[in-house]
Amino acid sequence: MILTVIFYIFVATTAVQLIYFLCFSSILFVKEKKKTIKQIPVSIIICAKNEEHNLQAFLPSIINQKYADFEIILINDASSDDTLEVMESFKEQHANIKIVNVKNNEAFWGNKKYALTLGIKAATNEHLLFTDADCEPVSRLWVQSMTQHFSSKKTIVLGYGKYKTQKTFVNLLVRFETFLTAIQYFSYAKLGSPYMGVGRNLAYTKSEFFKTNGFIKHIQIRSGDDDLFIQEAATKINTAICLNRKSFTISNPPVTLKEWFRQKRRHVSTASYYQFKHQFFLGLYFASKFFFYVSAILLFFLMSWKLITPIFGVYILSLYLVFGFSAKRLQEKKVIFFLPFLDLFLLLFQFSIFISNTFSKPTHWK
Template sequence: MILPALFYTFVVVAGIQITYYLFFTSLLFKSKKQSKSNIETPVSVIICAKNEAINLQNFLPFVIEQKYSNFEIVLINDASSDKTLEVMQSFKKKHKNIKIIDVENVEAFWGNKKYALTLGIKAAKYEHLLFTDADCKPVSKHWISKMSKNFSEEKSIILGYGKYKKKKTLVNLFVRFETLLTAIQYFSYTKLGTPYMAVGRNLAYKKTEFFKVNGFIKHIKIKSGDDDLFIQDAANKENTAISIEPNSFTISNPPNTFKEWFRQKRRHISTANYYKWQHQMLLGLFFLSKVLFFSLGILCFFLYPVKIIGAIFLLYYIVEFLVVGIATKKLKEPQIIYFLPFLEIGLLLFHFTIFIRNFISKPNHWK
């Protein structure tokens, strides 16, 4: 009884994995056309920075130089201990559309990015808000234009793509693959009508959506989640759109070591415990079924005819390479597809290690 159960379980989890990737094909189809209006909606670009003096000097000019007729830049200094405020002030002297919010530590919100962001959002002049990070830069001078064109009467939350800079290192390959796979999932879920997360380095929404859910109040004590937990509260199939136009992307400096990346992902993954139950179930099933697919599949190779097990693996990889391969072209990460099997196994082990570590202790501060 054990051997047949083992095989049938393997077949079931293989079917679950293939079904997930077939659902991810929703990303491959075009979204509804963007607004063709020549009127540029006023936009407040919001950048929250904590000890980011060097990054602001390097990347803020790319935001300032955007080809957009009506936008302001709200710079939030989140109790920095370096020269972040001085750098902000030097840019403000040269550019009238820059506004600075200088946030001091408050005992009740010590080290809490959401508190600083809330002050910046309240100070923003315009209804339409566009968020990025101090260590990010738009890939083009049309970033604001391409992101804001997705706004409409129905669509008030826009999910963008935040790339990482390509480097010739193993950790960089894993970082870019994980970022790509995460984007495939949250873009696909959004197109299927169940948005569950976003990345704060490229996210836009209307100020009214923020106040409609009382901002970050439901999870203000959770140090991370100013992007995905907000989406959990505010986003739905009617009000959320995605932007996969290449000129709407941002690009960031990636973690340079596995230790640095591990620390970053611990903070990000810890917020998943606060997702809605259906999102936890769907994401958990994808991860668990993938673990079982590989572990049971390897075991079945020793117990069943190689042709049968090999055929199931072949079908899985045909579907996966097709979906991920096309996604790499859309999201401008073509090199990743050549290392897919290796990256997939490595990422599973990496995520499993993070889950164990987060189970033992929780990360506390956003920086």
């Protein structure tokens, strides 16, 4: 009786996972349409806290974008290092740079959203493009590629933020998790239910920001300046996705498991504030995957492998097909070589984050 129940769980969770794979495959059919090049005025916004070295290394790649009309809003979020001095040195050389110097406010201590709000208000242009101080575009056409998706209806553009490749296991896991997250939020948006974006590569209009009263509804939550805003503002009508390879940004990844664990705890903590439907479907994906692997392992020991292997094989084949083509699209092909192992290990890692966040909550954004 128990064995039969486990088998039914195995079959049911396999079916659920295959449905998710089918949904994820929707991004494979997104075509980057050739559009008339338009050079709308853009304000690039970078919020930096203790980022003097990253600004020196990566800000030139923003300044040298091949785009006619853009300004750069540099927000110094109460840094304790020489971030402000670095910003001022760049401003002396480039007239299109504007500095917003944010000092600690007792009511919004350590709150990135407060600093971002001041930067957005200081922006001259209607169209805003966001990235982080530790990011650089992969090409000089980043601004052009992202802004091509703006239109009278499309006021939010979701982009992809990659991590640099390093020859370590942690790096492989970080890049796989980033890749999986991108598949999810791109496919949800493609299917008409956008739920998040990443601040490393995100664009929206000033009007859209003020339409939702900015971050005011979740200003008390330390993280979520990107995904919680998208939760509130994005719809199937006003949201576009950009998969053009020239639109990607790339960042320095966390180098240790401890550092990455702390980062992901902060990111995952915002999920409890998502709309119920997004919480449900995101949770169902990982819950069904968990029970799929648990039931599969039990059945391989308790039942004939001849019965289990074909079903398990369909799962692995589907995983490789959807993730393989998606990895090619997002230029993450190297993660595919260790796909089943990464799939399982990431599941365990995320489960440990869930347990950790249940007992304590992360605080500051830096």
